Amino acid sequence: MSLQSKLDAFKADFEAGKPPYNVPPAVIATMRRATAELIASGVAQHARKAGDRAPAFTLDAPDGTQVSSADLLRRGPLVTTFYRGVWCPYCNMELQALQDVLPDIEAAGASLVAISPQLPVNSRKSVRQNALTFPILSDPHNDVGAAFGLRFALPDYLIALYKSLRNDLPAFNGDPSWTLPMPARYVIAPDGTIVYAEVNPDYTHRPEPSEMLPAIRKAAAGAR
DSSP: OOHHHHHHHHHHHHHTTOTTTOOOHHHHHHHHHHHHHHHHHTGGGGSOOTTSBOOOOEEEOTTSOEEEHHHHHTTSOEEEEEOOOTTOHHHHHHHHHHHHHHHHHHHTTOEEEEEESSOHHHHHHHHHHHTOSSOEEEOGGGHHHHHTTOEEEOOHHHHHHHHHTTOOHHHHHTOTTOEEEOOEEEEEOTTSBEEEEEEOSOTTOOOOGGGGHHHHHHHHHHTO
16 A cells, blocks of 8 residues: 555544544644645745755754764765654654665665654654654754745644644644644755655645655766
């Protein structure tokens, strides 16, 4: 089953209020409203795209070590995915799908990292729960997300909903700003150029990991 098929199946059960979710229709309507408004805002059009230079970053891995994009790019192409947090089931399914294709990514000479505004303790939980062998890097204040043009502020009515659901982003992220990155996936060539970019303000839609493999292989071949 494709990643998007899994996401669609989860979404159908969640929005239908099937156990164990039992989500009221008003909650679904609020989530749909927020997604529609984010799409209509056009903010995704301002994110970094193929052909742009990728912002450099140095971030903490869950084990406390620092990971530098410059160091990774010296080894080959870099795949970077932006992850909302351990609380997001759609994001977790995407991480699992990326883990499945990790052998192909590494066989092409590339590295894979996820970037999230969540605190390292929550990244460690994500790594354990999703059985990951690649790191989730902590992005304080969502600054790297902002450099890629992905950071957005949640509207007040969505903040109120999250609070009612006890989804406390300031506690998860150690940041009071109530911001998130739009889900995005990039392939960065060793020279720092973005050669593949997929950004979607609708967090329930994610590209298949296999779609980026040709770009990875081409970037790796070009660096030889």
